[in-house]
Amino acid sequence: MTALDPAWLARTVAIALDEDLGPEPGRDVTTQATIPPETVGAADLVARQDGVVAGLVVIPEVVGQVAARLGLPVPTVDHRVADGARVARGDVLAVLTGPVQVLLVAERTLLNLASRASGVATHTRRWxxxxxxxxxxxxxxxxxxxxxxxxxxxxxxxxxxxxxxxxxxxxxxxxxxxxxxxxxxxxxxxxxxxxxxxxxxxxxxxxxxxxxxxxxxxxxxxxxxxxxxxxxxxxxxxxxxxxxxxxxxxxxxxxxxxxxxxxxxxxxxxxxxxxxxxxxSSPILDLALDLEPGTTSTRR
The missing domain is CATH 3.20.20.70 (Aldolase class I)
Known part of the structure; x- marks a missing residue:
């Protein structure tokens, strides 16, 4: 299965982030006002519907670009399934760990891309x-x-x-x-x-x-x-x-x-x-990013 071109992916994610945050570096006024940059935590990417996933490969690019814009460490991404996998409602698809500011700023962009791609993959699998x-x-x-x-x-x-x-x-x-x-x-x-x-x-x-x-x-x-x-x-x-x-x-x-x-x-x-x-005409596959309990701040 031919992979996505890295140059295309970088451009597309940059455009999507500009759309959400304003011109680079941009800002998320809610997240940056309420969560200190030192706060770290983990979030689960979860399927809310049965289907076939696609677009999980975009996640590292999204969180990497957001981290660069905010000047914070890049979260780790632990993929639990691969693109093309059939999943059931409630399955954890990936675990993201790192600065919570980065996770929440990246949330909608990575969900938009992965949910859209997963909807197309799910529809295609039916055919x-x-x-x-x-x-x-x-x-x-x-x-x-x-x-x-x-x-x-x-x-x-x-x-x-x-x-x-x-x-x-x-x-x-x-x-x-x-x-x-x-x-x-x-x-x-x-x-x-x-x-x-x-x-x-x-x-x-x-x-x-x-x-x-x-x-x-x-x-x-x-x-x-x-x-x-x-x-x-x-x-x-x-x-x-x-x-x-x-x-x-x-x-x-x-x-x-x-x-x-x-x-x-x-x-x-x-x-x-x-x-x-x-x-x-493919509807999205509903995915969610849920912050795990136990988020901590490293601020002294």
Whole structure:
């Protein structure tokens, strides 16, 4: 499972802290007024719901940046579970120990990021479980929260899903508007191949004729959009029937997919089901940071 890029994580956490604390170094007027900087303690990161966790890897970065802003020691983070783990309500996910000012200033930022990622991972795991044994995989889309795409796609991986393209730069996806602008599927595919010969080309189709036209144009990855199950099965059969001459064509079902249809759609023989809702409609997984009793001050 590809890790988060450290440079991206550092930038994202810095932006999140600026949003919460004001420009660096920022301030938390409540915590800094009520808790001496010498006060040390421990806090448990706890799951308040059953689910799959993701984003726990952000915690050390958050507490490290907060400690640097406050000029205090960096708390230790003892992870009790790893990203991708199934957890139950009440499970302790990590124990953070250090200056209480740092713990409380960091609390909301680390919860926002980890709860969001864990919600995506939990939702994705439901799809991955529904498709288990079918041979099909669940894919994400670019329907992500601006600025959090790397985290949300990481969370999809934690939940057992697969990332599609990361952006507009790494895969060409010829959709209906591109076909209209270029004049035809063939013209669009040829234009991409001429300008960007190094990229994979994917073509959207919503009819059997469009799918076969795309394959004839050289596309080896088709997005079968908003097709009823029967039509989807017909398209899969037609495309698979020509693979002795065309070579393997990857097929993705997309549009209006629901969990209760997942296995039915997978049974048509598609390779993938892409689900925008993994990232645009997943509720958070409720997590909490609870300060343990016995917090002490080192002030003399």
């Amino acid at each position: 991955a479980d529904a498709l288990d044994g079918t041979g099909a995989q669940v894919l994400d889309t670019r329907k992500t929260t601006p600025g959090l795409r790397a985290l949300e796609k990481y969370a999809v991986r934690c939940g057992g899903g697969t990332n599609k393209r990361m952006g507009l730069y790494d895969v060409a996806m010829v959709k209906d508007n591109h076909v209209v602008a270029a004049g035809s599927v063939v013209a669009a595919v040829e234009a991409v191949r001429a300008r960007f010969p190094d990229v994979t080309i994917q073509v959207e189709a919503d009819t059997l004729a469009q799918a076969l036209e795309a394959v004839a144009a050289g596309a080896r990855f088709l997005l079968l959009d908003n097709m009823p199950t029967q039509l989807l099965a017909e398209v899969v059969a037609a495309v698979r029937g020509g693979e002795l001459s065309t070579g393997r064509v990857e097929l993705e079902a997309t549009g209006n997919l629901t969990l209760d249809r997942a296995r039915e759609v997978a049974s048509t023989g598609v390779d993938y089901l892409s689900v925008g809702g993994l990232t645009h």
